[in-house]
Amino acid sequence: MTLSEELRSRNFSIYGQWTGVLCVILCFALGIANIFHFHWVILFSILCLISAFVILFIEIPLLLRICPTSAGFDAFIRRFETNYMRAAIYLALSLIQWLSLVAARTSLVACAVVLLVAAVFYALAGVRGQAFVNSKTLGGQGVAQMIV
Template sequence: MPSMQGIKEEFATRNFSIYAQWLGILSMILCFALGISNIVTSLLDPFNLILAIFSLCFSFVILFIEVPFLLRICPTSTSFDNFIRKITTNFMRAASYIIMAVVLWLAIITKSGLIAAAVFLTFTALCYLIAALKGQSFVGSKTLGGQGVAQMIV
């Protein structure tokens, strides 16, 4: 269990990549939960079903982006590992999150429940973008396996 003092210290650094990483974890949880609920509720609406499946896929991609230690311990393909390893800078992370957000913003068309996930993905992208524009280097959260553990993967 992460200590609240450690998390508090991370947020006190005012590095937007830390904020974005935690928002990314919240986005992952929302994408997973809302993806499951929309699959169940939209079996008769093919467009909604496709968006729900995208949401589920995004949740797993986010998990590997934000917790890079998992690339070491989970059996994944080499091409997937290489794809995830390319998303290391704040600009690349912002771009990947904005792409995921744009896809889920299409949920407005069908009034599905994926809009909350799109909002959090957008906030995450904005935090990574602010970090990149401020010249802040990516700092992985110690609680999520950063600071030393993440360097073992590269």
């Protein structure tokens, strides 16, 4: 299945996964950009950077096979294999970034919005009863088995 076929599949878990990849890029870039504030925003920037790496391992399952990680971290990441659990983690990460508005108005609100969109996609996939499908482009079913 090619990327265009995946996007035309109308499976919201695929949309959520690709939105998650966008979240990784956005959280990493804006986390670094806002870390130079001398304010409470630094805390939210660090949390944004941490969430970028957590989302990276959640959305690209191939990384769990090729990166040396602990058994505890692997078990934590494997909790998010269903649409509802992914919606929950994205909602929690989004709420953390929304709370950054308490410290100051920064570009971290863009991360909060995109994380919320990913949570909505995963929640819609769960409500519609769509099975969670990993994108083959991001190291889904076939690619992970080829590595081992």
